[in-house]
Amino acid sequence: MTGKQPINVEEESMAFRAWLDAHYRERGLFMWLAFSLELVAVITLFLLMLLTCADVTGRYLFNNSIDGAIELTRIGLAIMVFAELPVISWRGGHVVVDLLDSIVSHRLIRVFSMLAALLIATSLYFVAWRIWELAERSLRRGEVTEYLKFPEGYLIYYIALMSWVTAATMITYGIYHLWVTPSDNQLVSD
Amino acid sequence: TTLRAATWLPPSNPQNTTVWPTWAKWVEEATEGRVKVVVEDYTGHPKTLFSAVEDGILDVASTVNTYLPGRFKLPSVAEIPGEISSAEGGSVALWKTYQEYFVEADEYDGLKVLSMFVHGPGQMHTKFPVNTLADMKGKKMRIGGGLVNELAARLEVTPVNAPATKSYEMLQQGVVDGTFLPAQEQKALRLTEVTTDLTLFPKGLYTTAFTIFMNPDFFEGLSPEDQEAIMSVSGEKLARLAGSAWGAADAEGIATAKEAGIHVVELSPDDPRVVEMHKLAEGIDQQWIKDVADRKVDAAAALAAFRKYVAEEEEKAAKP
Amino acid sequence: MTVVLIGFAILLLLIIGLRLPIAIAMGLVGFFGFAVLQGLTLDTLFTFNWKAALTLASNRITETVQDYGLSVIPLFILMGNLITRAGLSQKLYDASYAFLGHRKGGLAMSTVLACGGFSAICGSSLATAATMSKVAMPPMRRFGYDDSLAAASIAAGGTLGILIPPSVILVIYGLLTETSIRELFAAGFLPGLLGVLLYLLAVRYVVWRHPERGPAGKAFSWPERLRALSGVWGVLALFALVMGGIYLGVFTPTEAAGVGAGGAFLIALFRKTLSLGVVFEVFSDTARTSAMLFAVVIGALIFSDFINRAGFTDLLVSYVASLQVAPIVVILVILGIYILLGMVFESLSMLLLTVPVFYPLVAELGFNLVWFGIVVVVVTEISLITPPVGMNVFVLSAVLKDIRTGTIFRGVTPFWVADIVRLLLIVFIAQIALFLPDLLYR
Ligand code: NA
Ligand code: NA
Numbered sequence: 002m003t004g005k006q007p008i009n010v011e012e013e014s015m016a017f018r019a020w021l022d023a024h025y026r027e028r029g030l031f032m033w034l035a036f037s038l039e040l041v042a043v044i045t046l047f048l049l050m051l052l053t054c055a056d057v058t059g060r061y062l063f064n065n066s067i068d069g070a071i072e073l074t075r076i077g078l079a080i081m082v083f084a085e086l087p088v089i090s091w092r093g094g095h096v097v098v099d100l101l102d103s104i105v106s107h108r109l110i111r112v113f114s115m116l117a118a119l120l121i122a123t124s125l126y127f128v129a130w131r132i133w134e135l136a137e138r139s140l141r142r143g144e145v146t147e148y149l150k151f152p153e154g155y156l157i158y159y160i161a162l163m164s165w166v167t168a169a170t171m172i173t174y175g176i177y178h179l180w181v182t183p184s185d186n187q188l189v190s191d
Numbered sequence: 192t193t194l195r196a197a198t199w200l201p202p203s204n205p206q207n208t209t210v211w212p213t214w215a216k217w218v219e220e221a222t223e224g225r226v227k228v229v230v231e232d233y234t235g236h237p238k239t240l241f242s243a244v245e246d247g248i249l250d251v252a253s254t255v256n257t258y259l260p261g262r263f264k265l266p267s268v269a270e271i272p273g274e275i276s277s278a279e280g281g282s283v284a285l286w287k288t289y290q291e292y293f294v295e296a297d298e299y300d301g302l303k304v305l306s307m308f309v310h311g312p313g314q315m316h317t318k319f320p321v322n323t324l325a326d327m328k329g330k331k332m333r334i335g336g337g338l339v340n341e342l343a344a345r346l347e348v349t350p351v352n353a354p355a356t357k358s359y360e361m362l363q364q365g366v367v368d369g370t371f372l373p374a375q376e377q378k379a380l381r382l383t384e385v386t387t388d389l390t391l392f393p394k395g396l397y398t399t400a401f402t403i404f405m406n407p408d409f410f411e412g413l414s415p416e417d418q419e420a421i422m423s424v425s426g427e428k429l430a431r432l433a434g435s436a437w438g439a440a441d442a443e444g445i446a447t448a449k450e451a452g453i454h455v456v457e458l459s460p461d462d463p464r465v466v467e468m469h470k471l472a473e474g475i476d477q478q479w480i481k482d483v484a485d486r487k488v489d490a491a492a493a494l495a496a497f498r499k500y501v502a503e504e505e506e507k508a509a510k511p
Numbered sequence: 512m513t514v515v516l517i518g519f520a521i522l523l524l525l526i527i528g529l530r531l532p533i534a535i536a537m538g539l540v541g542f543f544g545f546a547v548l549q550g551l552t553l554d555t556l557f558t559f560n561w562k563a564a565l566t567l568a569s570n571r572i573t574e575t576v577q578d579y580g581l582s583v584i585p586l587f588i589l590m591g592n593l594i595t596r597a598g599l600s601q602k603l604y605d606a607s608y609a610f611l612g613h614r615k616g617g618l619a620m621s622t623v624l625a626c627g628g629f630s631a632i633c634g635s636s637l638a639t640a641a642t643m644s645k646v647a648m649p650p651m652r653r654f655g656y657d658d659s660l661a662a663a664s665i666a667a668g669g670t671l672g673i674l675i676p677p678s679v680i681l682v683i684y685g686l687l688t689e690t691s692i693r694e695l696f697a698a699g700f701l702p703g704l705l706g707v708l709l710y711l712l713a714v715r716y717v718v719w720r721h722p723e724r725g726p727a728g729k730a731f732s733w734p735e736r737l738r739a740l741s742g743v744w745g746v747l748a749l750f751a752l753v754m755g756g757i758y759l760g761v762f763t764p765t766e767a768a769g770v771g772a773g774g775a776f777l778i779a780l781f782r783k784t785l786s787l788g789v790v791f792e793v794f795s796d797t798a799r800t801s802a803m804l805f806a807v808v809i810g811a812l813i814f815s816d817f818i819n820r821a822g823f824t825d826l827l828v829s830y831v832a833s834l835q836v837a838p839i840v841v842i843l844v845i846l847g848i849y850i851l852l853g854m855v856f857e858s859l860s861m862l863l864l865t866v867p868v869f870y871p872l873v874a875e876l877g878f879n880l881v882w883f884g885i886v887v888v889v890v891t892e893i894s895l896i897t898p899p900v901g902m903n904v905f906v907l908s909a910v911l912k913d914i915r916t917g918t919i920f921r922g923v924t925p926f927w928v929a930d931i932v933r934l935l936l937i938v939f940i941a942q943i944a945l946f947l948p949d950l951l952y953r
Contacts, residue, residue, distance in 0.1 A: 053769020095532030131565035145261035365760025
């Protein structure tokens with residue numbers, strides 16, 4: 002019995018590695034980063050779903066809704082969106098208008114994607130500074146959410162931080178990735 | 192100089208029909224045309240107006256203090272259930288109390304406060320008659336937040352949190368059975384179409400405190416003469432203007448409701464419902480005092496002063 | 512005015528010519544446009560105080576990702592993804608095919624009806640397009656439907672519901688203009704149905720010209736049809752739960768998204784289609800798609816802040832007011848302006864920025880404000896599928912990474928034309944909108 006369990010764990014972890022390899026096109030550090038960020042987003046989205054169901058059920062069946070359901074939803078939304086932002090950005094997955102793709106060469110499209118990556122990274126880098134300062138200011142002034150008294154500034158810090166993560170991963174892995182593989186939004190043309 | 196004032200309320204709101212145009216005229220007259228006021232629509236969340244003005248996106252705005260809980264606690268003195276009886280009196284009293292007691296707490300760090308005001312007493316707009324307060328028990332009521340939440344809990348209603356502008360949809364679809372809002376919203380939010388009863392308590396259930404504020408750099412950039420001119424048409428004068436405009440809108444709302452056949456009940460001060468409500472609200476003032484314990488303000492004295500100013504204004508209004 | 516026109520031109524160049532992501536292109540043009548209006552010039556580039564413009568962008572970013580109303584986006588997408596993962600959308604379209612597959616374009620027509628019905632109740636065209644793109648697209652492809660027709664019937668079908676009551680957009684219009692919301696709802700009903708009808712005709716037109724885009728299958732016998740129906744009770748029950756719950760006031764449309772996702776999760780669990788890996792895949796896929804859409808919304812909002820600051824709508828109004836022509840021509844000019852604005856505006860900000868300035872003028876010209884409300888909502892619907900910035904099209908291209916926006920915009924053209932026909936009908940025969948409110952409330 003005791004001898005058997007470690008093998009199971011090992012098998013499981015091998016199955017998990019295989020799943021990761023199949024599920025992610027990133028490798029190494031960036032695969033783990035993508036997986037961790039997505040795990041955060043997945044758990045948050047799952048909780049958002051449960052929260053609404055519980056709130057509605059409580060109100061309808063027990064005349065008792067969850068205090069702060071709305072602010073929890075708002076916080077969850079922000080966590081989810083900014084956890085995914087680095088992944089979609091370095092994969093070049095943002096929505097583009099590809100009306101001219103049929104007449105523009107693939108090489109040029111790749112150059113445009115690089116330009117987009119640089120612009121997104123630079124803009125996020127600068128705007129995140131302001132977001133960071135606004136977070137500091139908000140904390141200094143004691144701004145909190147209405148029911149849970151959660152200091153809004155921490156959420157804003159998170160947004161700034163994830164913007165920097167996006168900028169940093171985009172100009173490193175994102176550029177490399179764009180060079181070796183087509184981005185999400187040009188898969189069709191290749 | 193052009194002064195950009197932001198508005199986020201609908202065009203028919205008294206803030207847009209009366210307050211901004213009148214104040215703009217006053218400013219232009221007082222500065223002999225040197226400062227022109229332009230009113231711009233703001234489509235972001237009204238709570239971001241505080242930082243929008245502080246960082247110079249806009250020069251002047253008015254918005255609700257409790258949109259940023261934790262930062263602005265003191266003006267809620269006016270929001271304690273049963274404290275005000277008219278928007279004008281409440282507005283003037285709040286401004287005087289702010290000047291006398293709240294300025295030094297520096298809640299408006301980064302902003303130049305021009306004035307404060309409150310809307311008229313918040314009332315019950317329902318799809319059912321409120322013959323006794325027990326009729327409220329278990330009913331789903333839309334509330335906006337602030338100290339009225341406490342009163343709602345004591346009334347044992349099922350609170351549904353949503354912005355005022357969602358009231359129509361929620362009532363129409365039956366998600367809620369009623370909403371707490373000032374009487375003006377019978378007209379503005381078209382509640383006549385989705386409610387049957389408007390129950391008016393003489394002092395209402397709550398109110399909402401607004402602040403009108405300016406970017407300090409913009410203020411510093413004006414000549415001392417113009418600074419003084421703008422302040423001479425702000426402060427108490429602006430509080431009175433805003434309060435009376437919002438109050439007048441309540442009267443219009445009640446008239447519209449009656450015309451539309453809404454069952455409007457104006458309770459007298461000795462009606463059992465009013466007496467009971469008064470009992471229910473007991474102690475919420477102490478809660479406010481506890482809430483602001485971390486502010487360097489003599490809260491009890493401020494509350495007493497606020498009540499004194501409200502009484503003074505009531506007396507003034509009662510005189511012919 | 513020049514600043515705005517230059518801004519528009521640069522935006523079009525960036526998104527079409529340089530193929531920049533919509534979100535960053537709109538955000539950057541909005542940001543720098545705003546800075547220029549604050550006094551930025553080439554000379555002051557290094558001494559300029561960026562604080563206001565940066566705070567503007569920061570506020571839009573932080574407030575949009577915390578917007579409670581936008582929580583419908585991830586949750587309805589999740590519902591659609593779960594339904595699809597449980598194999599239910601395939602079943603739904605199998606049944607649909609059994610009944611309508613023998614007609615050319617039958618599935619596209621049922622998609623239009625399904626999207627119309629779903630968006631009418633949930634009230635959000637974005638959420639409808641998001642839900643239905645996973646539900647309807649793969650099955651239609653499997654039955655040999657052309658991508659452009661299949662995708663366009665979803666993108667266009669999703670716009671129908673914002674006019675059919677209950678309608679959030681009509682409530683907002685009513686609050687902005689102090690018009691009776693009850694009358695607006697009544698007025699929206701017939702034009703909404705007219706929209707459905709014209710979209711069905713648009714599908715007919717497409718398959719008449721290109722039969723291969725919506726091929727007819729074999730006819731099924733009634734026993735076969737009934738057997739096909741047996742597989743769809745799950746998804747029908749779920750849609751009944753979502754729509755019935757909103758209709759009966761058990762929950763708000765925003766909450767319905769969460770309830771719908773929860774219900775879909777239970778069904779998928781019950782059908783034993785979910786392993787831990789699949790759950791992770793479905794939820795992360797949903798989160799990714801949502802994040803892309805949030806980025807687009809943020810960019811669009813920053814851009815609209817710039818247009819707003821430039822006083823563009825006021826300029827338009829003073830231009831229109833100065834026209835010395837018949838009132839109906841003024842209305843047509845206004846509508847032309849709306850169609851043009853629809854190219855670059857996200858629908859809600861277009862409404863919020865234009866209606867307050869236009870409606871006094873329209874009232875002064877003697878037009879009925881209820882009627883104008885319907886007209887404005889129809890142009891708002893049109894803006895959702897007008898290139899290059901058509902939010903409903905972006906939803907599809909975010910959800911289905913292997914379909915080009917160009918393909919969808921091409922497919923949308925007949926639907927767009929149908930919308931213009933409807934707009935003209937409502938403009939010239941005001942009774943289409945006013946018949947019901949007159950009957951009910953006058
Ligand atoms: Na609708
Ligand atoms: Na558009």
